[in-house]
Amino acid sequence: MKVLSSMILAASINAIGIGSASAAVVFSDDFESYSAAIPSASSFGGWNVTGGTVDIIGDTPYDFFPSNGKYIDLDGSNSSPGLLSTNAIFAAGTYVIKFDLAGSQRGDSNTVTVNFGGQSWQYTLASTAVFQQFSQTVSFLSPTNTALSFQNGGGDNIGALLDNVLVTSVPEPSTYGMIFGGLIMVAGMVARKSRNA
Structure with a gap:
């Protein structure tokens, strides 16, 4: 479960360009x-x-x-x-x-x-x-x-x-905070959905 959440978070970060050239x-x-x-x-x-x-x-x-x-x-x-x-x-x-x-x-x-x-x-x-x-x-x-x-x-x-x-x-640091917060929420929802299934 933790592996799945980590993979989703990493894939999302790569998809939006964080960690690469995002300017x-x-x-x-x-x-x-x-x-x-x-x-x-x-x-x-x-x-x-x-x-x-x-x-x-x-x-x-x-x-x-x-x-x-x-x-x-x-x-x-x-x-x-x-x-x-x-x-x-x-x-x-x-x-x-x-x-x-x-x-x-x-x-x-x-x-x-x-x-x-x-x-x-x-x-x-x-x-x-x-x-x-x-x-x-x-x-x-x-x-x-x-x-x-x-x-x-x-x-x-x-x-x-x-x-x-x-x-x-x-991008301003506050933008990164909002993105990371959203990604953490998505990972949490996926983890809950997997536990309930």
Whole structure:
């Protein structure tokens, strides 16, 4: 009987994805669907650019990583780096943000500021730094300042490079509690039914 209840509980947990990747993708962009633009328009796809410009590169004449496809130069072509922000406004909750950053590949180091959910991080990259993935987990209770944004420091038209932006939502612990409670009730009902049969 205990074996049957344990098997039902384990099967239910696997069916709903607990213990595996249960985060849901809520925003993703690898910039491949856009035409190269120097400087980019004030908005493209799921993005807005304010206060300056960014460049969509990766095609000739600017392709520093030929096998990488398209990516963003965060210090556009008007000597004023734009604030690159998602159009999406994220609801209160817990999220994991992942993105790839590389150095400018043109002789200068750059600092990128990332903002999300009222929190901010800075990443300084040497010019020769290749793409590497960065990740942050963010929780916030209200949807204030919840667009994800990236901005390069400086203003010399040579910025750090951005690619593969991914935002996933993470279920809250209370959700797991409710699921486990329901599963325990189901296992108990199965055990009682088996005893009565």
